[in-house]
Amino acid sequence: MGITEKNIDTLFVHAEGRGAGFGKALIQHAISLQPELTVDVNEQNSAARGFYLHMGFVQMGRSDLDSEGRPYPLLHLRSSASKNY
Template sequence: MISIRMSRPDEGNRAIEIWRLAVDATHHFLAQEDRLAIEKMVATFLPQAPLWLAVNGNDYPLAFMLVEKGHMEALFVDPAYRGVGIGAMLVRHGIAQHPALTTDVNEQNLQALGFYEKMGFKQTGRSALDSDGRPYPIIHLQFTGIERSHAQ
């Protein structure tokens, strides 16, 4: 059974581990030096961030989501638990709190883009560079409707 709760201060290392595993499994487009620079930045703020965690029946974190002012800043799922609905559960939790939830996704991360579109997000814009000025285009998304069924 998966449940969602807020993170505790002692779970920062697990959050970084989830981030690292997820990025290594999905962000093959990142140059190694950029990947390392981003991890260094993430390690400075993620442990203190107010994260929503998806935890298993033993209260072990499997995924996390960070939402600030109606914008989903991060959604990362441990790759060992991808594809079973944990990410969707977290996104639905975010939408319940912020019906016009927005997020950004790397244009090169086609799986994530498809996931968000299936969840009911629509593209609202594009930036040629990421928020740190790196050459990784960003697609801006906003939740605008009902999830698409698997049949569509």
């Protein structure tokens, strides 16, 4: 997991470890350090989108292009500090 200020830049869990709580633990730790986090998720990545929504993130916006101007729509999500895990 990589974080810059309040933004989650990357979060990777090896395929064999998915569903074991590693991602949840990383998000919980990050929120304990910075309650208001943001993350951009590729709209086509339904697994990542579902994970962040399950973790209490809410969609705050959408962009038609990614940060490099490519046609990969991004969803802009923000954590909800009041969510109890």
